[in-house]
Amino acid sequence: MKLFTCRTCGQTVHFDNRLCVRCGAMLGFVAGDVTLHALVPAGEGLWALAPGGGGALYRFCDNALHGVCNWLVPADGPHAFCEACRHNRIVPVTDPRGLERWRRIGLAQRHLFYSLLRWNLPRPTREEDPEGGLVFDFLADELDENGNVVSAAMTGHEAGLISLRAAEADDEVRESVRVSMNEPYRSLLGHFRHEIGHFYWQRLVRDEATLEEARRLFGDERADYAAALRRNYDEGPPADWQQHFISTYASSHPAEDFAECWAHFFHIVDTLETARAFGLVTDPKGHAELEAEVTFDPYRAPDAARLVEAWIPLSVALNAIQRSMGQPDSYPFVLPPPVVEKLDFINRLVHESAE
Template structure:
């Protein structure tokens, strides 16, 4: 994630900031140029138009979800949309008539906007149900149900034909952490859910060409494998003994579709964190340990290969994990990037970069060396 600048006073501002701490200007993110903007009211009569503080000829409206402090994104004046580029894909959202529901919606919305920042930076196609009624992207944030006997029936998180469902209760830290511990996972976050489930969507969107699909199956396995049988086998037998040599996580080892989605999510984790490190000028150069020295001197969103990303990521993640341990916290990145995993990440890097520019100038995905 980049650092941004207040267009009114020049103060450094962050992606989730609502107000500039120096000048008090209201802040909003515009997907049309992927920047944070300081905005001023168009008039003093309470209208919904806001003027860019740095470009008085540019006007915005805030996303309709800003009314409840769910969202701080902007919609360009003249657009027929009332919701921003992220919120307009939502179909079922948490209730906001109580503090718990409002808090869940705010946390979910924050994670969703971080996801969409990356999708926008890469200019990945985002067809909604208005374009593709059967397979377009749509989100349902689902509440748990109460069974007749009074027990709680948890909502399911998953993906099917463009529909991404997320259990709203996982916005509660205690609930999500208890599930993480119960399932023996080293990592579980709302943003991780978003990045994983969108991976399923983009497999369907981007792996349609016969050559690309063939390479994907050679790396991840055949996604047509019986899913229920694979999950049952994983439940009964657990992951293969050598899973760390071939997969990014135990969950990735249970089915080819999950392997792709897990690698997709980790690719997003790595790229966005490296961009944050670059924005803050972070580098590693430990005395007498040159093998873990690294500097992010490139744009991670345009890295020529996954190996370039990994060469910077491993030293940085080692440093981040060490900082976490110094604070008595868990490792921020408790995963191993084996050579087969790096090859999978490189496929995803090439796949994404083939869509990361206007279509008429897009380069095809090239086979791995």
Template structure:
């Protein structure tokens, strides 16, 4: 995520800020500009960016301080480019606010790449929709946790995972190294992207050559995964244990990690980060480029790997778990490169390595 500057006083401001702490101006993220702008009122309900001319309205969710994005004056939708897909929202405003922050972070990347995001109004059977679901108490008094998942464009997120304690408990129970709201969004929308840009984009055979045959029965694959566990040496083939379950999950995990890496590199770029460890030439990196403009994924990986090693080492020095506990093996990098080519709309017809079918 980039660092923003208040367009009124040039103070540093950040993506989720509602007001500039220096000059007090109201801030709004304007999707058309991809900028967080100081806003000044025009006439109710319209605002415009300072030194700008295009009138905007704040997203309808700004009323409850859930969203700081704007909607173009001519846009018939009351909700911004992120919130307009929401069908069910949490009862808790605090949970909704945390979920909304992760959702807008996701859509920031979608705007940068102009990725497809047709809603149910355009595509009733496969368009994008978000349901933030509450846990339920059954008639016999049992607690039934809502499920996070994807079904033909419908993405459901368990609202309770906006609570740090709940999410950490689930992470520990499932023996996961990493679990975040933003990770959920990036993974689940990876399935939507597979539908729109692979299945419907005529790239099934190319994708199968990299990730394996998606026609493998999904329910059988789930049962096998949870009965037998991960295959031996899975780290050589997959970015995560969950990715080893089925080619669909492998693609979705790879999509999520592509976004993780590029977003983190953009942050590092905006902070001017560079690594040069004396006597350790392998731990060197200079993020002197905008990763959203780079088409060569190898360059991104070569910079990210030493940077992630340094970040993990800092976390260890503070007694924390590694921030990025994943290994980019040659096969994993090839999968990430394939996803990167799709989202940057590069040709993917070159010969890829056939994925071995692991027992």
């Protein structure tokens, strides 16, 4: 994620900020240039971009009324919702707790869309593609009269529909699931990045040559999915999974291997861009193998090797800092050569598929 600057006073501002902490300017994100802008009032409900306020006019996404979005839409455009929110179908706004969950979910969703915009990946809505367009349902659990969970909503993907269990916006729920499933990492943003990997497999892995290479790397996605998951939960991962996969879940089925690698590709690229924005350099004396500086745009990396070369020292440093704070590792994963090859395939797929 890039750092942004308030064009009114020069203060550094961040992706999820709505007001400049120095001058109080209203801030809004414009998908067209993937930038957070300081704004100038331009009439009832209308805003222009600072400093001068000239040029195009904007209004906030309708979800700003609920305090869940800081993105803008062109004032003369056809959409009431922003580039991210217009994909939503079911949102949890039935009560204050649901609204707070939606705020957290929305931030993670917009972070996902930041990456989609940076790569200019195709993201048709259901209006544009009724059969397979991208749409999100943020689902509530089924509760009894005492508020106990009778049936937990499921997170998953099917034909462009990404469902997310809204309760996982609560730290205690998400952490309890992570522990019960023996996962090293679980987050809302991770869910989004994983599930949209399934969407892009269907959108991008189509021609015969691409499909053949994907099956060589990840396996045949036509393998019985339900049987593979049963085997994974009953027997656990293969004994040598760490030599071939990014996670135990990735070893369960080729479709999950692709989605897991897709999510990690997003994790790595976006975190490297953040490191570059902050000018982070690792240069530990006596440990030359851990020296790294992100001198390139990770979103334009020519191959995964370039990404991994910078990522490994940075992730080691991040994990060490987390341990110094008594916190779990930020990135508790290892990247064996087969995984790097898979990441390279995804890097090429993303760049070749930009609209």
